[in-house]
Amino acid sequence: MSNFKWTFHNKGGRRYVKTNYDCCAADGSMRQQWKHAVIVVCVIFIILNISLYSNTIAWSDLNMNNIIYEDSIKFRKLLEQDQFSEKFHPVGTKRRFPQCIIFGVRKCGTRALLEFIGLHPQVQNAEHEMHFFDEDEKYNLGLEWYRKQMPYSYPEQITVEKSPRYFITEKVPERISIMNSTIKLIVVLRNPTTRVLSDYTQVYYNKLAKGVTFQKIEELVIDPYTGEINTDYKAVRISIYHHHFERWLRVFKREQILIVDGDNLILDPVSEIKHVESFLGLEHYITQDNFYFNKTRGFFCKKQGSMEKCLGATKGRPHPGTHPSVIRKLNKFFKPHNEKLFKMINRTFKWS
Numbered sequence: 489m490s491n492f493k494w495t496f497h498n499k500g501g502r503r504y505v506k507t508n509y510d511c512c513a514a515d516g517s518m519r520q521q522w523k524h525a526v527i528v529v530c531v532i533f534i535i536l537n538i539s540l541y542s543n544t545i546a547w548s549d550l551n552m553n554n555i556i557y558e559d560s561i562k563f564r565k566l567l568e569q570d571q572f573s574e575k576f577h578p579v580g581t582k583r584r585f586p587q588c589i590i591f592g593v594r595k596c597g598t599r600a601l602l603e604f605i606g607l608h609p610q611v612q613n614a615e616h617e618m619h620f621f622d623e624d625e626k627y628n629l630g631l632e633w634y635r636k637q638m639p640y641s642y643p644e645q646i647t648v649e650k651s652p653r654y655f656i657t658e659k660v661p662e663r664i665s666i667m668n669s670t671i672k673l674i675v676v677l678r679n680p681t682t683r684v685l686s687d688y689t690q691v692y693y694n695k696l697a698k699g700v701t702f703q704k705i706e707e708l709v710i711d712p713y714t715g716e717i718n719t720d721y722k723a724v725r726i727s728i729y730h731h732h733f734e735r736w737l738r739v740f741k742r743e744q745i746l747i748v749d750g751d752n753l754i755l756d757p758v759s760e761i762k763h764v765e766s767f768l769g770l771e772h773y774i775t776q777d778n779f780y781f782n783k784t785r786g787f788f789c790k791k792q793g794s795m796e797k798c799l800g801a802t803k804g805r806p807h808p809g810t811h812p813s814v815i816r817k818l819n820k821f822f823k824p825h826n827e828k829l830f831k832m833i834n835r836t837f838k839w840s
């Protein structure tokens with residue numbers, strides 16, 4: 489049996505502490521017992537703390553208390569660090585496949601929708617866009633990899649993922665259906681003309697930030713030879729919704745897809761979220777109290793207890809001025825396409 493002996497040394501004016509193993513005196517076993525007792529107490533203390541902490545987190549996920557909510561955000565950030573999360577996550581949670589995917593459309597409010605529905609205690613949303621089904625490199629990593637990217641959730645919670653590019657990527661519906669053919673799908677649509685302007689705006693600001701001059705919207709949208717709408721411009725192609733939607737309806741039943749009105753989501757988020765709650769089979773939980781209108785930003789931001797959170801600065805930016813004749817042309821161009829979509833989805837929107 490061995491025993492610690494602490495010795496203090498003075499070396500060049502500094503004081504060092506050194507430990508030596510010292511072979512057992514008669515009282516050695518007694519000290520050894522003390523040592524064990526101290527270690528046991530320490531371990532119990534640490535375990536108690538960990539379990540208290542994870543219970544706090546568990547509790548906070550189901551309750552909307554703001555202080556603990558902030559803790560849970562910090563905790564979720566920690567969870568993103570893989571090694572940490574594999575060891576510590578709230579008791580009773582695991583990573584699950586999404587039971588619902590928001591699959592588009594870019595610039596129609598998918599981020600807002602995900603953030604808003606994430607206020608529901610029975611929803612866990614994946615923070616980042618996954619791009620699992622549209623990017624071959626990721627898809628080839630397999631479904632198990634995909635599942636491991638999902639947030640931890642309780643059995644009664646629904647995991648939601650959003651990647652707007654799924655909408656326009658050909659292989660995606662088939663791939664999702666291989667994972668789960670009865671999955672619930674949500675798509676957000678806006679007036680296709682507004683969507684083109686918003687799409688242009690995003691690219692415009694990105695280029696501006698890099699100091700690159702960017703073509704005017706008129707030059708991109710209008711074919712200079714014919715004076716008609718340039719259907720080679722990607723922002724226009726994405727807005728021809730029925731071209732893409734058709735692919736989804738070949739694989740999934742119409743009832744599996746909820747269409748959220750992106751224009752109304754801005755004006756009246758609660759009414760749109762109510763449809764989403766019903767579609768997901770959840771109790772109505774989200775009310776007007778979960779939102780406040782931020783006049784500076786010009787849209788609704790979410791509110792949770794005393795915590796208010798707006799979407800990032802890249803959302804809701806004003807669109808650079810567009811000549812009214814271009815807008816008229818876009819509206820005219822999209823009209824027949826919209827009619828086709830309305831028939832396809834058995835629903836009409838006031839887009840003109």
Ligand SMILES: *[C@@H]1O[C@H](CO)[C@@H](O)[C@H](O)[C@H]1NC(C)=O
Pocket residue numbers: 585587588668669670671672
């Ligand atoms: C597929 O999705 C549906 C709808 O969300 C869900 O009820 C079901 O459990 C999912 N199936 C599997 C195998 O994950």
Ligand SMILES: *[C@@H]1O[C@H](CO)[C@@H](O)[C@H](O)[C@H]1NC(C)=O
Pocket residue numbers: 782783784785796798
């Ligand atoms: C609105 O949002 C801006 C920018 O995100 C923020 O600085 C401001 O405090 C918010 N205003 C209100 C009234 O909450």
Ligand SMILES: *[C@@H]1O[C@H](CO)[C@@H](O)[C@H](O)[C@H]1NC(C)=O
Pocket residue numbers: 834
């Ligand atoms: C279209 O929707 C209406 C109500 O909005 C419904 O009565 C009708 O059955 C639907 N038609 C099809 C073909 O789904």
